[in-house]
Amino acid sequence: MKQGVTFVVESMGGGGAQQVIAHLIRHWSARGVEVALITFQGQEEDKVELPKEITRVILDGQGAMKSSNAFQAIFFNLRRLWKLRRAVNLLEHHTVFPFVGTTLVLTILALFMSGKRVVACERNDPGRQSLGKSWNVMRWLVTRFAWKVTANSRGALESMSGWVPASKLVWVPNPIRRDNSRMKYVSDRPFVLAVGRLNKQKAYDVLLEAFAEFLTANAEWNLVILGEGPEYSHLQRLICDFGLEDCVFMHGYKDPFAYYRTAQMMVQASRYEGLPNTVLEAMSCACPVIVTDSQTGLKGIVTDRRTGLVVPANDVAALAEAMKSLASRSGLAQEIGQAGCAEVAVFSDGHVMEIWDQLITVGPQVEE
Template sequence: MRITIVINSLSGGGAERAAVLLAEGLVTRDHQVSLVTIFPESTDFYQLSEQVTRVPLGIDGKSSNPIAAISNNLNRLRILRKSINSLEPDLVISYLYKTNVLTLLALIGSKCPVIVSEQNHPQSTKVSPVWNQLRSWVYPLASKVVSTSKGVDAYFDWMPPAKREVIYNPLAVTSQTAEDVAIPPEFNPEKQWLIAMGRLTEQKAFDVLLQAFARIAQQYSNWQLLILGEGELRGELEQLKTELGLGQQVVMPGLIANPFPLLRRGQLFVLSSRYEGFGNVIIEAMACGLPVISTDCPSGPSEIIQDDISGLLVPVTNVDALAQAMATLMSRPDKRQQFIEKAQQGLGRFELQNILDRWEELFMSYK
């Protein structure tokens, strides 16, 4: 099949990585795949295989007033429709709610099936009333709404069950170890590593993680917290780190192109998010042999982790509970090993080839 994937950008993020993995995986199964982004190629973090046709539109940008916004979005719809039609796809897959709305509107009147992918928990994500209303109006035009977890899918109970599907994001990690890559100089190889990963945004709640770690940092001075990622809250988080007196016991090196060798070198992973759609980093950490502590978000982590069997779940934004969970596992290597063994037994359902099977089963409806 000729398949076109549409997404806002290929900047660092779970949805963007999922789209890249899907695109490259489908190519290996003899599909002709193109990937269209609203943003220009200069914003890319993830690199695509040359076998995937890359179409960066560069039609992003902020509008100065509501009239300009309407005009700009109409222009985006025209360019997006023309671009997609030029690729002559048999099927379009769109990621993330704003791009989903634009893609559905752009293809009104087209006979091409459009599948939209919801990657975050809609009730927790900050969405303007206008975009929320647009979503409720145009999502019924989609051939299928694919949610990345059952928790996300539950939000769309106002849509017919035949229009909904749950397909988890795929798991694919490199086989490199820490010996194969350069370790950032701030990382102390003599210490044990507690690792977190994600955009430095309010959603990821790294402020809560820093406060929780500060409560146990002195007791566990042989541990270092590594927060891998970049985002608009870097300044605030750096200031909080200083106020808490954490010094070099906490390191925030920014985006790491290939974090998996560093994950394999670590001892424990923590996800502190206020909300998630799925929690890609959880399965990636598990695949790299790390035990995981996660907040029990409204969707995602509880579908991956069996609490106190394959990991630990703690209440969202509960500093005390998170600190206690970290202290428990930092002091219990036997418990960490138990979680690793149990977690890896359940990872097969997320492996790329199994997820590709699910998508191809869905495609059969549109041949």
Template sequence: MKIRYLLLHAYGMGGTIRTVITQANAMAAAGHDVELVSVVRRREEPQFAIDPRVRLSALADQRAGVREPSLAARLARRLRGGAVPRGEFAAHYFTPAVERAVASYIARLTDGVLVTTRPALNLLSARHAGPGVVQVAQEHMNLSTHRPAVRDAVLRNYAKFDAVVVLTEGDRREYQEAIPGARVERIPNSVHSLDQPFSDQTGKIVLAAGRLYPQKGFDLLLPAWAEVVRDHPDWQLRIFGTGPRKDRLRGQIEQLRLYNHAFLMGRSEHFHDELTKASVFVLSSRFEGLPMVMIEAMSHALPIVSFDCPTGPADVITHGREGLLVPPKDVPGLAAALKTVIGDRELRERMGARAAKTVAAYAPASVMPRWEALFSELSAARSGS
């Protein structure tokens, strides 16, 4: 079976990138003809390991820098519109030249399965894919988190796909109800591996990770941590990730006098080692799809403290079993939950052991056959066999 994955930036970091590469690697290992197509390329090498059987290519090589479109080009695009709504979180990547390159690539395809992995790419596929191509749209976000222009475009176009695949059962119901006639399937993302060392619960470290964007809520986590260290001054908060909010978060750390208690760690080449050193993982997101970094933390037998944000955490953990769920944006509640698990090592060990068992449902061996079965069914239906 010929399978093509279209990613915005296969050379970058991020949960979606990692899970799509994991899926591509698994399909190649199963004997399929797999291609990973990156819309842009801004680094020399991918950040995640790609199976040598997976062909990797890029549509727009931007390693020498990104040339901004002229004012006239920007105005013309605004007047005529495009397949990518301006409210899409990655819309700034889709200059007229980039959008043309993606549209041209999709239009040239005549067979196989095309898997698109974010709204911008899904909408371009809906507009340009030919009748011989099996179209599968991946959605990594809850419908309600999309901005209005994106949501409207999704509702108009997603019924054109052979299948729309979402991460949680709540998402499946919401998309199915909103898009009558669409085939909506739930297949969760898979962790890279379950063969990870467990935390021994000796490190006085709470770990958080994600892009330094408003979505991840680190600006809510820091005041909660300021409450925690009043009772537990010997514990550290380590936040891994990069992004445009770094300076603002650093200023917040200074303002809250957390310079000896909270640290922005940047990117780590040995993130799984860092998870093993920690004793708690905290998720402070305002919204999520299916938070893979949380699931990876669970594979290290870490208990979870998380906001019960729209979709994601509650689909994986049960309050009081694998961790503690706190009402969204409830900073005092987050602080109290962290104090509870920090102050009780037996509770952490018990929750961590349950987390490690729960995460088995997200192992590649559990998830990948579902993708393979879906692709086979859709391909057979398209060919009429």
């Protein structure tokens, strides 16, 4: 069995987990580690750039079938299990890193009794994120059989402590991406920035309503949203309903660093999160952030009125007031931005990658 690493993820779309995978691939490849990537969806879904020499296995691709009933769902997932186990065995790598939600469950099941070291990488908070009733039960039953279970927030580890032995739980923070291009997004109006997949978790509906309230005192401002996802059409309707067509712009999936550098603030209104990469990235660029109190991984990193502003989740009025506060007090915004930048220095690439490196060391298990 080779001392290499195989990553497993649904797709290489533009999420935070995919950014972490790409970063790890580049890091370990540069150090001579043999690395492979297995995805269920094909390259047409890719949003994250990968090294051209990476070994890539696509299990479903564009022809992936959707189940119309429970029996078909069982059949398709059993077929996925067989294909996944076969692909991992052909690659012959010693360690397998499945990322996110149902992919964790499928990979642990597929590799049960295979002799592989499965390092399950949870990038959200299972205590708040539901995968659906059946998948929640499966997650509870099988996650304990991974060799290690990592999370990027202490809150997620606490949530999983009810069904995973403490000896298997490992806190592994996300490395912060760095961008040295110094490019800047040019806007003739001050703007609020929001970055993330367009889904219900990110609470863009709350943000849009709060921004409409914010405009009553700040009519010259814009809101720029970076991301793609299933809520796009719904959010477009909300933009029209709130009369925001002239000041809210959805730019799709874009690298956000040019926007971080010129945004007056970045808002993460999520209903729940683990440790959101985009918040850390914005802070590293000294962009002041507003986050909700339901983002467990940010506790101790974003401290209200010191390194950011913290508001209750789903609270439109509180979010609007927080945005008004930063817009009207440039001194406060600058102080928060600078303090946030200093706070996230601990997530430097070297420090974080040392923790990840321990997980591929063959021999004694990782010390907690």
